Amino acid sequence: MSAVAATGSAPVARSTFIRSPFRASGWQVVLRGYIGLFLVFLYGPLVVLFVLSFNDSDTIGLPFRGFTLRWYTGLVHQRDILLALGNSILLGVAVAVLSCLLALTMALGFRATFSGKPLLLQIILLPVIIPGVVGGIMLLIFLGYLGFPFGLFTSILVAQATYVMPFAFLTLYPRIQGFDKSLEEAAQDLGAEGLVLFRRIVLPIIMPGILATTIFCFTLSFDEFIRSVFVVGQDATMPLLLWSVITQNAEPYIPAVGVLNIAVSAVTSIIGFALAARAARQPR
């Protein structure tokens, strides 16, 4: 068995497709250079930010003057940063739950056939193609005229939920559309109807998809800046605070805050992807 593998086709294939680096052609040099640049621009800023967050220097930038954790430990005393982080997380949860709930009920409704369905679908997805700046200005004018109170869980919630909801709908809709109708028929056949049917059969099967969507919505909200900045009230979210800090005076703890933000987004995204993968594995 191992003798076959050693003398089999794999080594032949390797020598055909992967050439020795010492005899690289000019074209390959260009390709390698391109890949190098690609990686540098993709991950370079991340590495620099990460390194600077541990730099024992009172100005942001190199040279590296020694390792310190003081920018992280010092954040404990930065009340506005902690407040903004808390605001962003709470708001993110509210936006995620609200838009996911709206998207779910809508996706369930869209299983029925009714006239004007394609048009309605387009209208729902419209916010996705409106540029963020325009969306922000529109909301500022609209909410201003209405006399709507500006604040975290009022105007910013509206701004973010209207932006996030179409994405939630787009991830949930195919999952619900693809739900095996014969499972519902089987449940009806066995005596389940209405809410019982939804709670016992439909919901458990689509649950991983709903959770993944909620988490995806959270990361969208956590990151949202452009719409929120137009309708901000007294309280700031993390991106809004970072923006004001950086435009006034570049505080040395900013890289540490950046790393912290990346950590929150990364962890939630990983959980989301894991749930999405589990949802995709669900047998139909």
Place this chain on the structure above:
Amino acid sequence: MTTLAPAQPPSDDSAAGTAMVDIRRLEKRFGSAVALHPTDLVVRQGEFFSLLGPSGCGKTTLLRMIGGFEQPTSGDIVIAGESVVHLSPAKRRTNMVFQHLALFPHMSIRENIAFGLEMKRVPAATVRSKVDDALAMVRMESFADRPVEALSGGQKQRIAIARALVNEPAVLLLDEPLSALDLQLRIQMQSELRRIQRSTRSTFIFVTHDQEEAMTMSDRIAVLQAGHIVQMGTPRQIYHRPESRFVAEFIGHSNFLPGTVTGLGVGGEVRLEHRGVSYDAISHRPLSLGDEVSVALRYEAISVLPGTDTRGLPATLELATFAGPTIRLDLRLENDVSIKAETPASNEPPDLSPGARFRVDWAPTTALVVGE
């Protein structure tokens, strides 16, 4: 005009058994398309009844209307004496085994089977013992706590049957549940289904497009074509007395011989002629001299005799095909009509070269005049 009385229609013991499902003038249209023309049908208590036909013939629509998954355009469905057309599937005393089984993927096997009883708020202890009985009935006792995806195709099949039957439905509806299985497993499940049906004495309505499956399993069969029931009867009646060319073609393999009526005998016997060749057949409907008819003649009903024989009609061999237990012979009669015969391989003629001379013969009662 000489008219012949039709042969006596075979009794299908209509008196036996009480009606479990009584379908009255049931019709289903999807827009302008007719899925089922107004149909009457009675399925008796304890009967294994098959709806047989090609895809699109309306058999699945009929089954789904009985289960409550399609609303009829008009007509009535009476199950165990109660009209059910206005009841949801949940409220009907029917249970269905779905084509793709539709086992709940997020539940264990026990939970799947218990679901229907739970919905009826049966006490937990009763549910437990009934589920155990159902598992024993399909011989899956040791699988109770496994997840659904741990099962093979045949095992899933058994669980789907148990999940439906545990509710003791008045009628069990089966929507081609065996079509996804390979041949071996399929034959095994056919006898398994028959065993379960006999031991529970329940009424089964089974939808299939496989005529052999319908033959081997059913007490009675309804053959459907383009939204009509074209023939109904026991497997033997359907096999031996197809009433139309469609049924004769769909069930088994038949030759269709053209002919003009030249003589009428007693008991439905007719003498036919086509381009100088005369032969005998039987008709179950009145015919007149000079009628142009078509005769269905099964491949296996034809005896292939040596060319030196005096019985039957002379024929020339065109092709012989070995098919294991049988040999199929493509022959040509003297009037240039081709005819296929199937003869046991044990009875293989010595000379099977093209052009070999034979004589073909059949009992007149096996050659049936059929309508188009």
